[in-house]
Amino acid sequence: MKTSRLFVSSVAACAFASATVTADYVSPAAWSASLSSSNNSRYEIRNPNPSAIELVYWFNSPDVYGGVSATFSTTATQTGALNLDWSYAWFHAFYLPTASLTFFANSASGVVENTVYSSNVGPGALVSGSATLNLSQGYSWGIRASGKNSDSNTDISGIVTLSAMPSPGAIALLSAFGLVGNRRRRG
Secondary structure (H helix, E strand, C coil): CHHHHHHHHHHHHHHHHHHHHCCCCCCHHHCEEEECCCCCEEEEEECCCCCEEEEEEEEECHHHHCCEEEEEEEECCCCEEEEEEEEEEEECCCCCCEEEEEEEEEECCEEEEEEEEEECCCCEEEEEEEEEEEECCCCEEEEEEEEECCCCCCEEEEEEEEEECCCHHHHHHHHHHHHHHHHHHHC
């Protein structure tokens, strides 16, 4: 019985350690932001839970007629593929709104960009998906949310939420943890 508990504890510890390795970007202090307009605009970077980061932007000025963007970035702490889930909730007013979400990753050979969402139908939406970024330790990576409108309402706002997908090893370990737990209950 003690061996079984020790195994279960070890498996659980390894599973959580594996998931944490890819989620070291969830600290708001690790992020910075730049807005294309400083005219009545703001941003916020927050943790809704320990395994996710929310990147929030808001513009309210005539600058939205020409288009605005919010760029959030952090520095890669390791080299390798980062698999993450994302969601994007945006409101860019009613008349001729556009919105796009682009991931980018810098490296010694340049920047790789991937636009994962683009729309010219509004006034807003809630969309989600998954992305894989190839990161290089010491180089920046992040997202850019862009948009515009031609409305008398000059509000443009959005929230991008990023959360790490569990690695295949973590999923296998969690599955093993579940199987061991089921055997223990049955036995």
